[in-house]
Amino acid sequence: MLKEADMRHEAEGGTGGADRGDGYNFAYLDEQTKRMIRRAILKAVAIPGYQAPFAGREMPMPYGWGTGGIQLTASLLGRDDVLKVIDQGADDTTNAVSIRKFFRRTAGVETTERTAEATIIQTRHRIPEQALSGEQILVYQVPIPEPLRWMEPRERETRTMHALEEYGVMHVKLYEDIARHGRIATSFDYPVLVGGRYIMSPSPIPKYDNPKMDGCPALQVFGAGREKRIYAIPPHTSVRSLDFEDHPFEVQRWDGCCGLCGSDRSYLDEIILNDAGERMFVCSDSDYCRARREAGHSGPMAAPARAATGDA
Amino acid sequence: MYVAVKGGERAIDEAHKLLDKERRGDPATPEMGVGQIREQLGLAVDRIMCEGSLYDPELAALALKQAQGDVVEAVFLLRAYRTTLPRLAASLPVETEEMDVRRRISASFKDLPGGQVLGPTFDYTHRLLDFGLLGGERAADLPDAPAPDASGAEEEGGGNRLSGIASLLAREGLAEASEDDGSVPGDLTRDPLVYPADRSLRLQALARGDEGFVLSMGYSTQRGFGSGHPFAGEIRMGGVEVEIAPEELGFPVALGEITLTECQMLFKDTGDAVRPPQFARGYGLAFGRCERKAMAMALVDRALRVQEFGDAVKGPAQDQEFVLSHCDNVEASGFVQHLKLPHHVDFQAELESLRRLRASRESRKDDAAKGEEAC
Numbered sequence: 001m002l003k004e005a006d007m008r009h010e011a012e013g014g015t016g017g018a019d020r021g022d023g024y025n026f027a028y029l030d031e032q033t034k035r036m037i038r039r040a041i042l043k044a045v046a047i048p049g050y051q052a053p054f055a056g057r058e059m060p061m062p063y064g065w066g067t068g069g070i071q072l073t074a075s076l077l078g079r080d081d082v083l084k085v086i087d088q089g090a091d092d093t094t095n096a097v098s099i100r101k102f103f104r105r106t107a108g109v110e111t112t113e114r115t116a117e118a119t120i121i122q123t124r125h126r127i128p129e130q131a132l133s134g135e136q137i138l139v140y141q142v143p144i145p146e147p148l149r150w151m152e153p154r155e156r157e158t159r160t161m162h163a164l165e166e167y168g169v170m171h172v173k174l175y176e177d178i179a180r181h182g183r184i185a186t187s188f189d190y191p192v193l194v195g196g197r198y199i200m201s202p203s204p205i206p207k208y209d210n211p212k213m214d215g216c217p218a219l220q221v222f223g224a225g226r227e228k229r230i231y232a233i234p235p236h237t238s239v240r241s242l243d244f245e246d247h248p249f250e251v252q253r254w255d256g257c258c259g260l261c262g263s264d265r266s267y268l269d270e271i272i273l274n275d276a277g278e279r280m281f282v283c284s285d286s287d288y289c290r291a292r293r294e295a296g297h298s299g300p301m302a303a304p305a306r307a308a309t310g311d312a
Numbered sequence: 313m314y315v316a317v318k319g320g321e322r323a324i325d326e327a328h329k330l331l332d333k334e335r336r337g338d339p340a341t342p343e344m345g346v347g348q349i350r351e352q353l354g355l356a357v358d359r360i361m362c363e364g365s366l367y368d369p370e371l372a373a374l375a376l377k378q379a380q381g382d383v384v385e386a387v388f389l390l391r392a393y394r395t396t397l398p399r400l401a402a403s404l405p406v407e408t409e410e411m412d413v414r415r416r417i418s419a420s421f422k423d424l425p426g427g428q429v430l431g432p433t434f435d436y437t438h439r440l441l442d443f444g445l446l447g448g449e450r451a452a453d454l455p456d457a458p459a460p461d462a463s464g465a466e467e468e469g470g471g472n473r474l475s476g477i478a479s480l481l482a483r484e485g486l487a488e489a490s491e492d493d494g495s496v497p498g499d500l501t502r503d504p505l506v507y508p509a510d511r512s513l514r515l516q517a518l519a520r521g522d523e524g525f526v527l528s529m530g531y532s533t534q535r536g537f538g539s540g541h542p543f544a545g546e547i548r549m550g551g552v553e554v555e556i557a558p559e560e561l562g563f564p565v566a567l568g569e570i571t572l573t574e575c576q577m578l579f580k581d582t583g584d585a586v587r588p589p590q591f592a593r594g595y596g597l598a599f600g601r602c603e604r605k606a607m608a609m610a611l612v613d614r615a616l617r618v619q620e621f622g623d624a625v626k627g628p629a630q631d632q633e634f635v636l637s638h639c640d641n642v643e644a645s646g647f648v649q650h651l652k653l654p655h656h657v658d659f660q661a662e663l664e665s666l667r668r669l670r671a672s673r674e675s676r677k678d679d680a681a682k683g684e685e686a687c
Binding site: 024025028029030053054055056057058059060061062063064065067087088089092093094095096097098101124125126143153154155156181182183185187188189204205206207208226228229252254267268269270284 | 320321323324388391392394395396398501502503504505506507508633637642643644645646647648649650653654655656657658660661662663664665668669672676
């Protein structure tokens, strides 16, 4: 979050010219670009769920690997921020490691794995299990921002549909699922209605996470780098997962619990243990799982406390 | 006993070391210098500058070295660098009519003022591997440049300035004239692309677009998925001066020379109430010696002018959302390859969903079986 120090930094001329060595600006992007992105964020916040176009830049990571989220984070970061980066809910997945390293290198900000300590959390595919506060910003990486894309490939059409609130096709699609399969088969990237107006893609988070978006005190911003769109859910905004009266929205459930921390109220990853197909479930949110284990909780497959904390 | 997978950071560092090692190859072979790449792999360097949309042969050569010869990766490196550069000024439009021509051919006329200048081209080579190059440099690798007057291009002094085909035909009104309507061309590196995109934006996207993609799109228009029969009116390659006109000076200052390849494709247009019968034009322009790219771009440019000419829509090359949204190889390569990233959370969601669907299908079957028994 932008603090006084950064204002000063900007006043001092920000980027200067990029030379061929390591002459990159704080958090990589030049100040002009950051301002452009912040303007797009403000627009997105002012119109919840609306996809604001922005002049996305090439980043030193490939498109589809979080360039939208990275640009948002780069323009939101101030020197006092504490950054957490997760992918699939975990801090130690390769892409999360790489993005965290990028910001450590280009911004020198403090990073953390603890959800509660972070002021900015960049995520791919998950919302942390621990409830977020009003002091935090959740930055989502988005591959395809347009929820209507699979029904209508043309941008001109979909923008018109949003403008006219013409969302019939989406309901028809969900209804067809029910007619064909007896239930809505969409399990992630499950469309939501934001602030009673715009249908929005929550990014490919499992629908398990959808309810966490509703009324969330943290600002949620979404960046699609390749598609050059930013959208947002301001704090305390209603986010409703689309459903029907006779087929209400429901989330994933597991019969078991986390093998390590024993939690029966977190999103679980399935792990195949051997060729015989034996499997176990563990929390996808690595920080949540760690915190529970540290607090003394233990699941049926937990290793003795000392071995579990070792770096494999 | 299960211990959660950890250790991504060290694995990444080690992977980078391996990559470095692979890049260097066998240390017994001499290391390639960036200068050697720039001078001896010039066409790759040109393509990287073109799609990287940054004219800097040295950095393009560096990118190619760093990318181990992977051109798309090198384009990406150059783009990622380009994006950090401040924009100091916009140049004046370059005058390709004033080009110091090193190659200029027309397929539409047997001869034309200034003549056909073949220049350096693969066109009439026999594609036979030259095993002589295996053994290193030969005397024949360093030919004397042909005398300038041998090409017949240098006339009336003043370099190789040749009138373009478009202006030659425009005198008779037979080719679409180029008009400056004074509008400021768009810039998709500064503003998000919104559809419909005007011609300046389309040309910009095509110029940065992947050569393979643009080539195939252009090719498709020749095979019935597009618009009419093209003639290569003119292809020219050579140096042009880049100038800026700083406001405080009030006159233009030359910054230097860059090599460009330009292509004017001609398409017969029988005209209508508004347009007289004439040749419509498709335009291609590329950094360096990128002739294939410039030609393909010109074909696609014309195909995308579908509304202007009221063409029947027959193929994807005429659909600007299809072409412009998919021509950028940095975007395409990134998104295709992001499938390598872990997706296990969504996969888990799908597993759960499939299991439920299977369970309800089973129970429906059971119900149906019971129903039949009951009958």
